[in-house]
Amino acid sequence: MAWTFKSALAALLIAGLAATAFGADDPIKLRQETMKAIGGAVGSLVKMVKGETPFDAASAKAALATVATKAQGIDIASYFPAGSDKGETKAKATIWSDPDGFKAALAKLQTAAEQQEAAPLASIDDVKKALGALGGACKSCHDTYRENKS
Amino acid sequence: MTLVRKAALTVVGLAVVALGAAAAFYLAFVPQPYSADEVAARGEPDVNNGAYLFAMAGCASCHAEKGAKAGDRLKLGGGQSLVTPFGTFRVPNISPDAATGIGRWRLVDIVNAVARGQAPDGSPYYPAFPYASYSRLKLADAVDLAAYLKTLPAVSNQVGAHTLAFPFNLRAALFGWKLLYFNRFSAPSEIAALAQSPSDVIARGRYIVEGPGHCGECHTPRGPLGGPDLARWLAGAAALEGTGRVPDITPEPHALGPWSPDDIATYLETGFTPDGDVVGGAMSEVVANLSQLTEADRRAVAAYLKAIPAIQPAPKPTKP
Numbered sequence: 305m306a307w308t309f310k311s312a313l314a315a316l317l318i319a320g321l322a323a324t325a326f327g328a329d330d331p332i333k334l335r336q337e338t339m340k341a342i343g344g345a346v347g348s349l350v351k352m353v354k355g356e357t358p359f360d361a362a363s364a365k366a367a368l369a370t371v372a373t374k375a376q377g378i379d380i381a382s383y384f385p386a387g388s389d390k391g392e393t394k395a396k397a398t399i400w401s402d403p404d405g406f407k408a409a410l411a412k413l414q415t416a417a418e419q420q421e422a423a424p425l426a427s428i429d430d431v432k433k434a435l436g437a438l439g440g441a442c443k444s445c446h447d448t449y450r451e452n453k454s
Numbered sequence: 455m456t457l458v459r460k461a462a463l464t465v466v467g468l469a470v471v472a473l474g475a476a477a478a479f480y481l482a483f484v485p486q487p488y489s490a491d492e493v494a495a496r497g498e499p500d501v502n503n504g505a506y507l508f509a510m511a512g513c514a515s516c517h518a519e520k521g522a523k524a525g526d527r528l529k530l531g532g533g534q535s536l537v538t539p540f541g542t543f544r545v546p547n548i549s550p551d552a553a554t555g556i557g558r559w560r561l562v563d564i565v566n567a568v569a570r571g572q573a574p575d576g577s578p579y580y581p582a583f584p585y586a587s588y589s590r591l592k593l594a595d596a597v598d599l600a601a602y603l604k605t606l607p608a609v610s611n612q613v614g615a616h617t618l619a620f621p622f623n624l625r626a627a628l629f630g631w632k633l634l635y636f637n638r639f640s641a642p643s644e645i646a647a648l649a650q651s652p653s654d655v656i657a658r659g660r661y662i663v664e665g666p667g668h669c670g671e672c673h674t675p676r677g678p679l680g681g682p683d684l685a686r687w688l689a690g691a692a693a694l695e696g697t698g699r700v701p702d703i704t705p706e707p708h709a710l711g712p713w714s715p716d717d718i719a720t721y722l723e724t725g726f727t728p729d730g731d732v733v734g735g736a737m738s739e740v741v742a743n744l745s746q747l748t749e750a751d752r753r754a755v756a757a758y759l760k761a762i763p764a765i766q767p768a769p770k771p772t773k774p
Contacts, residue, residue: 339731347730354720435724439732443725446734452698 331388335395338374338383345370346442349435352428359428365421368434372421375414380407396451409445416441476633484632485589487570488596493562496597504602507595509746511588511666513603515739516545531555531609536582538694540680541618543582551608564600565593571632578628580616581680586636587668590661635681659758662751663688667744672700672736675768689765698735702767705760709767718756719749 345367351357352364384406389395399406420434508514514527520534531554532547549555556564563574571578571585579585591599621627663669675683675691690702690709702709710718717728725733725741733741744752 343730345730346726346732347728350720350724350726350728350730354716356716435726439725442732443734443738446732447738450734451696452693452700452735452737 331383331385332391332393332395335383335393338378342371342374345374346435346438349431353432353435359431361425364425364431364434368417368421368425371438372414372417375410375417378410378414380410394451396449399449402448406445406449409441409449413438413441413445480629480633484636485570487566487572488562488593490560490562492593493565493597496594499561499598499601501598501602501605503595504598504600506747507591507599507666508602509743510662510751511599511668512740512743513548515736515743517548528606529609530603530606531611532613533611536695538582540582540622541616543580543616543618544613547609547611547613548603549606549609549611550604551610554610554612555608556603557608561597561600561604564603565596568599569593569596571636577625578632580618580622580628581631581635584668584671587665587671589636590665592661595666631679631681634679653757653761655754655757656761658751659754659756659761662747662755663758667755669703673703686765686768688759688762690767693736695736700736702765703759704762704765706764706766709764710759711764715753715756715760718759719752722747722752722755723749 348357348367349364352359380403384395384399386400389397389400416437420437423434424430425434513530514522516534516536517530517532518527519529519531522529530547530549531551532545532549534545536543536545547555550557552558556567559567559574566572567574567579568585568588569591570589571581571583573579588596616623670682670688672694673688673690675686675689676694677683688703689706691700692698693700705711713721713728721727721733722741722744724745725738727733744755
């Protein structure tokens with residue numbers, strides 16, 4: 305009885321550790337969490353532009369900072385290693401067949417995010433401008449490198 | 455008269471009767487081409503309205519060069535390839551070039567191509583050209599659109615023929631397709647009833663979605679012969695091009711249920727979803743076109759999409 309309990313506990317522990325390790329190294333999960341964070345920040349700006357939340361320079365700045373940090377953090381080697389097009393992912397094969405194009409598209413986002421983080425933010429019009437610039441960068445990448453799945 | 459001759463005559467007779475019946479059905483149930491007089495009755499076409507319809511109908515997305523921006527979206531030299539399960543369609547040149555485009559066509563020829571799926575020589579078009587939806591264009595709008603196309607720059611570009619698999623390569627079979635499905639890219643009756651609704655906004659939205667906007671062409675699944683599955687109106691489908699899925703856009707909880715009409719209108723204008731995602735792929739082209747519409751028209755589309763029945767998306771196909 306004690307033996308069964310111990311081995312069950314050990315098995316559970318090992319399974320838990322394996323899951324954690326897998327979670328940290330799983331590029332698909334990494335990508336999805338990053339995209340979710342960027343989406344959350346962008347979504348808060350969209351709400352502001354639509355008038356669902358009042359204009360607030362500080363939180364808009366914080367959202368733009370999140371986008372910039374998350375975008376800078378995307379490192380192709382660890383986020384999009386070869387073979388990580390398999391599984392529950394919307395990443396398109398074009399990412400690996402056209403690495404230069406993908407690299408350029410990512411650089412476009414990183415530049416846009418950095419510029420928008422540094423740009424003056426005095427009114428809702430500035431938020432609109434920032435969203436336009438970011439949206440363009442997001443879109444041009446999604447057009448070519450993301451699969452539509454639902 | 456021998457027995458053999460008698461039998462042969464009977465067979466021929468039956469064939470003639472069957473053909474005649476098919477022709478009668480065709481004439482009765484398939485929308486027939488407009489006459490030059492009907493088109494002329496429109497009077498002086500309003501090319502500004504034509505330009506607006508051009509954006510709504512998304513002509514540039516297929517007929518301009520892939521990824522064309524700004525002024526290049528008005529150069530409709532065709533040439534894009536649409537790779538589908540039926541084969542590869544080559545998008546024709548619809549610029550006013552006399553030799554390689556439609557420069558020699560009369561206004562009524564363009565109207566019948568767009569709204570009746572019929573070439574000037576009477577042959578039917580493949581429904582890759584979404585004329586089943588465009589057939590719902592009001593005649594005045596169709597004439598204005600045709601007149602606008604004539605004002606665009608001529609592009610000299612000879613486009614090759616489609617390469618389609620049997621039996622889709624038989625153009626005559628398209629008469630059958632039109633008989634079965636033309637006039638059917640419209641919502642089922644409970645949705646049709648919306649047009650009777652007191653809300654003009656929903657009726658306007660219905661016109662845009664089911665007519666020029668031709669949303670059902672991608673968002674409604676098709677059967678093996680390319681006819682729409684009306685029970686799953688706008689409930690999402692396998693993409694006709696590539697391997698992706700086109701999403702369910704009914705008010706289903708996993709689809710547009712949680713979106714407010716404002717969310718939908720904003721998405722159609724800017725490409726931003728409420729959760730901060732950004733449009734990509736083929737829908738990106740649609741947003742580029744619909745962002746040119748009036749706010750009121752985008753809201754009308756949103757009102758219609760919130761009013762139609764919610765349908766669960768089909769289960770994802772299991773991986774082989």
